[in-house]
Amino acid sequence: MIVPLNHILLVAAALFFMGLSCTLMRRNLVMILIGVEIMLNAAGLVLVAGSAFWQQLDGQLMIMLIMAVTAAEVAVALAMVVYLYGRTGTIDVNTFKDMQG
Amino acid sequence: MTAPELIALLPLLILALGATALLLAARGSVGRGWPLAVGSALALSAALSAVLLPSCVTEVGGMYSTGPYARFFIALWSLATAATLISSGPYLSRRRLPSGEYSALLLFAAAGMGLLSSAVSLSGIFLALEAFTLAFYVLIAFNKNCALGAEAGLKYLVPGGVAAGLLAFGMALLYAASGSLQLPAATAALTIGAPMQSVALAGLALLLAAFAFKLSLVPFHFWTPDVYQGAPAPVTGLLASGSKGAVTAALLTLTATLPAAPAPFKPALATLALLSMVVGTLCALAQSNVKRMLAYSSVVHMGFVLTGLLCWNHTGRTAALFYLVGYSIVTLGIFAVITSFSGEQEPQQLSDYRGLARRQPLRALALTVLLLALAGLPPTVGFMGKLAIFSAALAAGLPLLAVVGIVASLISVYFYLQPVIQMYMTPAPSAEAIEGHSSEYGIIALCLGLTLIFGLWPGPLLELIARLTP
Numbered sequence: 001m002i003v004p005l006n007h008i009l010l011v012a013a014a015l016f017f018m019g020l021s022c023t024l025m026r027r028n029l030v031m032i033l034i035g036v037e038i039m040l041n042a043a044g045l046v047l048v049a050g051s052a053f054w055q056q057l058d059g060q061l062m063i064m065l066i067m068a069v070t071a072a073e074v075a076v077a078l079a080m081v082v083y084l085y086g087r088t089g090t091i092d093v094n095t096f097k098d099m100q101g
Numbered sequence: 102m103t104a105p106e107l108i109a110l111l112p113l114l115i116l117a118l119g120a121t122a123l124l125l126a127a128r129g130s131v132g133r134g135w136p137l138a139v140g141s142a143l144a145l146s147a148a149l150s151a152v153l154l155p156s157c158v159t160e161v162g163g164m165y166s167t168g169p170y171a172r173f174f175i176a177l178w179s180l181a182t183a184a185t186l187i188s189s190g191p192y193l194s195r196r197r198l199p200s201g202e203y204s205a206l207l208l209f210a211a212a213g214m215g216l217l218s219s220a221v222s223l224s225g226i227f228l229a230l231e232a233f234t235l236a237f238y239v240l241i242a243f244n245k246n247c248a249l250g251a252e253a254g255l256k257y258l259v260p261g262g263v264a265a266g267l268l269a270f271g272m273a274l275l276y277a278a279s280g281s282l283q284l285p286a287a288t289a290a291l292t293i294g295a296p297m298q299s300v301a302l303a304g305l306a307l308l309l310a311a312f313a314f315k316l317s318l319v320p321f322h323f324w325t326p327d328v329y330q331g332a333p334a335p336v337t338g339l340l341a342s343g344s345k346g347a348v349t350a351a352l353l354t355l356t357a358t359l360p361a362a363p364a365p366f367k368p369a370l371a372t373l374a375l376l377s378m379v380v381g382t383l384c385a386l387a388q389s390n391v392k393r394m395l396a397y398s399s400v401v402h403m404g405f406v407l408t409g410l411l412c413w414n415h416t417g418r419t420a421a422l423f424y425l426v427g428y429s430i431v432t433l434g435i436f437a438v439i440t441s442f443s444g445e446q447e448p449q450q451l452s453d454y455r456g457l458a459r460r461q462p463l464r465a466l467a468l469t470v471l472l473l474a475l476a477g478l479p480p481t482v483g484f485m486g487k488l489a490i491f492s493a494a495l496a497a498g499l500p501l502l503a504v505v506g507i508v509a510s511l512i513s514v515y516f517y518l519q520p521v522i523q524m525y526m527t528p529a530p531s532a533e534a535i536e537g538h539s540s541e542y543g544i545i546a547l548c549l550g551l552t553l554i555f556g557l558w559p560g561p562l563l564e565l566i567a568r569l570t571p
Contacts, residue, residue, distance in 0.1 A: 009277065009300065016270050023263055032259055039266025043273040050277035058282050059273075062224050066269060069231045073265065076238050080258055083242065087251050093259065096252045099327045 008049035016042035029084070029091040033077050040070050105157040109167040112151040112175045113212050119143035120208035127201020132194050140204030141186040144211060148179035151215075163283055164225035169569040171219030174350050177426065178218065178343045181433055182211040188437045188544040189335035195445070196244055198333075203243060207339065210236035214347035223272040223282045223308075226351050230268065230315070233347065234261050237340060241332040253331025260314055260324040268311035274304030284358045291359065291366075305366060308355075315348040316403045317396075319376040326384075329396035334447050337392065338436025341399050342429035349406055349425055353418055356410050357571040370411055374502060377404030378509045385516050390449050394516055395435065398475060401513065402428050405506055409490045412497035419567045420489035426562065427482035427555060431474045434548025438468045441541035454520045456529025464537060465524045467549045474552050476517040477510045482555040489563070 213233025
């Protein structure tokens with residue numbers, strides 16, 4: 001491996017925390033979903049790096065599976081976004097607070 | 102994939118392929134009963150094949166085990182799904198919801214839960230968890246005429262996404278540290294002196310947070326009451342029993358492969374268990390909505406199960422599994438009663454239960470016994486489960502968790518008795534009674550019977566669970 005594993009782990013950790021903070025701080029549902037995608041991509045980066053470091057294919061196989069799962073998840077989540085927008089005319093998550101207690 | 106592997110996967114194939122076929126065959130099936138019947142038949146045949154068909158291989162693709170532990174849970178979740186399908190017919194037709202899509206989604210969720218319980222690799226855990234979470238995203242928001250349903254769907258979607266991210270990154274870190282996704286090999290990087298122990302520990306912490314989200318352990322529980330309140334009652338029943346149970350089964354596999362708990366791991370889990378028991382009990386005391394009360398009660402119960410796992414020995418894990426099975430039966434029964442009480446609206450507020458004992462004495466009695474089982478009073482399965490967990494915790498040197506758990510169960514009698522008092526002690530309003538359907542009565546009677554039988558004769562079930570616990 002030309003790039004040391006530690007460097008990739010650092011980049012991936014930075015990417016992961018950017019995604020996590022995007023998910024936790026943004027109030028727009030589409031931005032929250034993008035944050036989740038960034039977190040999953042950070043995981044993919046670590047899997048590819050680990051795969052190269054250990055000279056085996058498991059990690060690369062796993063990233064393909066994660067991509068497929070992500071596609072399915074985005075399909076369901078965006079359907080939900082459209083449904084919520086059709087119901088209330090907004091995708092700001094702060095407007096959804098009918099349940100309290 | 103070879104023929105023996107396909108035969109080993111047969112129960113899951115029945116669920117997944119059956120669900121796909123049902124989805125294609127039953128388009129626009131509002132108000133029809135046959136998709137529910139076909140769905141429950143598929144789930145029952147999956148359970149039967151999981152019990153009767155021996156498997157010639159021990160695992161498939163290095164990802165999913167086909168041993169007795171996996172088979173037991175596949176059968177259990179298939180039966181829970183079948184019970185949910187059978188009891189939700191009148192509920193769906195009253196609300197004009199499409200039964201074909203509903204059955205297919207429940208079967209997909211059952212397949213995912215079965216896969217998660219049999220996962221023996223990190224990749225298997227991730228794929229199975231996402232498989233049933235995706236089905237639940239749709240199921241929770243299934244009632245499009247209900248505004249709370251949409252909000253509940255949103256409140257399951259966002260924590261679900263965060264949990265998926267945490268799980269994937271934790272899994273990737275463990276893989277980078279150990280070079281394997283298989284469970285015993287992947288957690289070997291956690292042992293002291295392993296080259297990348299700190300990376301592996303960070304991965305395990307993220308994995309644990311993802312599990313805590315799914316089990317709704319404090320402080321990752323904030324989504325639970327809203328989702329319980331807004332989701333359709335039968336879906337909530339399966340969410341409370343099956344989805345949490347499957348995640349616990351995976352967590353048990355994970356903890357069983359750790360030879361000794363890595364130093365920071367055990368105190369972290371113990372804190373989660375302690376917080377869940379204390380905060381869950383205090384929040385449940387303040388609720389006037391029965392479904393929200395049950396949500397907080399599930400937080401407390403997951404704390405009890407975690408106490409069993411924390412014993413870190415075979416007795417503790419057996420007790421936790423026994424408790425899990427009992428809790429699933431009781432919860433399914435309670436939500437079947439709430440489903441059968443639902444007219445146009447679900448009875449959620451405590452005041453909706455006023456005087457029900459006079460109008461519907463049988464179901465009121467069933468609900469009373471099931472709530473007392475949750476509180477842990479004899480002669481129910483809840484009492485035997487708590488006895489097993491707390492004695493295992495005391496024997497394993499966890500007196501604090503055991504004492505807090507016992508105090509929490511004593512306090513919990515108060516909020517479980519609230520609906521009972523409303524049903525028996527207050528006069529009935531003049532609203533008309535909702536007639537139950539025979540299928541609903543059947544499922545309620547089954548859950549009630551199992552609650553009492555396992556409470557009086559827990560021996561056979563305990564022995565079975567002790568044999569298959571890793």
